[in-house]
Amino acid sequence: MNAPSILVAPKPLSDSTPVVELRRVSIAFDGPPVLEDISFTVAPGETRILLGPAGVGKSVLLKLINGLLLPDRGQVLLFGEDITTLKENELFPLRARTGMVFQEGALFDSLTVRDNVAYQLIQNSTIPDEEIDRRVRQALSFVGLEQTFPLYPDSLSGGMRRRVAIARALINNPELILYDSPTGGLDPVTSATIIELVMKERDVHRTPSLLVTHRLQDAFTLCTHRFDAARNSMVDLPQGKTDPGTTFLMLEEGRLIFDGSLHDLLHTNNQFVREFLE
Ligand SMILES: Nc1ncnc2c1ncn2[C@@H]1O[C@H](COP(=O)(O)OP(=O)(O)O)[C@@H](O)[C@H]1O
Ligand SMILES: [Mg+2]
Structure with missing residues (x-):
């Protein structure tokens, strides 16, 4: 019976379908799992900042999303399609709709x-x-x-x-951009110019993205500023305001230990997150 569904008009797919959805994804190479039981979404218009120490699996996660790696278990939905069931030639058109900024460019x-x-x-x-x-x-x-x-x-x-x-x-x-440590190895001033570009893409084209960084400064700048097209530069949001569409994910030892807003990140009791922030 699905009678209740007629009470609500179905939303167009483009509005309600996450751009990315991971469902209980796990992957190992030769040793213990690199990622275990990872689930999260990137909704239309969202910027998700993925934090975590070196070697925790951040680059692997991005490669799973554009089908460069296949998980051992779980589903990876890209634009609503489970790419783990697709053949390579079926994957190309979906990959062409994403932009990837690889580590080191x-x-x-x-x-x-x-x-x-x-x-x-x-x-x-x-x-x-x-x-x-x-x-x-x-x-x-x-x-x-x-x-x-x-x-x-x-x-x-x-x-x-x-x-x-x-x-x-x-x-x-692209309808989705995956940035792998776009400021890695850059000095703070140059990093800020790169983050300003990420923000410009977010605020001018409203392209959803997943951005990997180990630099908290990048993350805070993205949350507390917006790109002003008229001035062609970033400007501060009013005191205490943060960009509502920019939220955080954090990995520790293969597990997703945080999924939420900047406010929640700063107030979490999770010991690992607190240590990472200090
Ligand atoms: N193609 C691969 N084959 C074997 N091991 C890999 C492969 N890609 C990544 N790894 C391992 O997975 C772990 C996570 O790597 P990575 O995602 O690059 O970490 P980071 O969070 O620094 O981006 C590391 O231990 C790395 O050696
Ligand atoms: Mg990496």
Whole structure:
């Protein structure tokens, strides 16, 4: 019997379906489980910040979400589809709807910035060159690096390389962005410029994302600021206000030990979270 359901008009899928949903996901390699019984969602419009010490499985988690790794148990739903049941060729169109910023940026040193940023588009040989150029310039303009179009990555600073990696992830107007430690190895000032870009993407395009970081400063900046398009920079939210769509996940020894708001994070009794915050 499903009579009660007629009392409520069904919501369109796009409004109610999580962009990402993990259901009781576990994965091990050769030793003990790296991730065990992990469940959480990324809802439309949400930015989820994934915290945890080195080696805890943060990169593995992102690779599970775009199907670069397959879990031993559990389900991974991407745009409402369980990708653990899909064949590689069925996975491609879903992966093409996500943007991935790999740890360290992972640019190809033998390709120009133009070809790095165009990488996903070049795979699709039906797009004319002029159209590719136009979209690359647009993505580079978003990250403030139009002038690097013809250059090779080795002539860029560390911060510029990360910006190019973000432009590459944005090239297909993704419906989800996975950022793996986008500020890792950068100095605090350069890190702030990268976080400002993440915020710009969040507040201008409203793209949902999952961002891995070990830097609490990144997390707090994202929660306490918004991107002001008119000024083209981030601005403080009013005292005591935080971005309601930016929330936290935290891993410890393969387990998800926290899922909630900044306020809850700062007031949790979980000893591990408290130590991490200090
Ligand atoms: N493809 C792989 N094969 C075997 N072990 C892996 C693989 N990828 C990750 N691991 C192991 O999983 C653990 C978590 O790695 P990772 O997700 O990279 O950690 P981090 O939280 O620092 O991103 C580490 O012990 C790592 O050695
Ligand atoms: Mg990692």
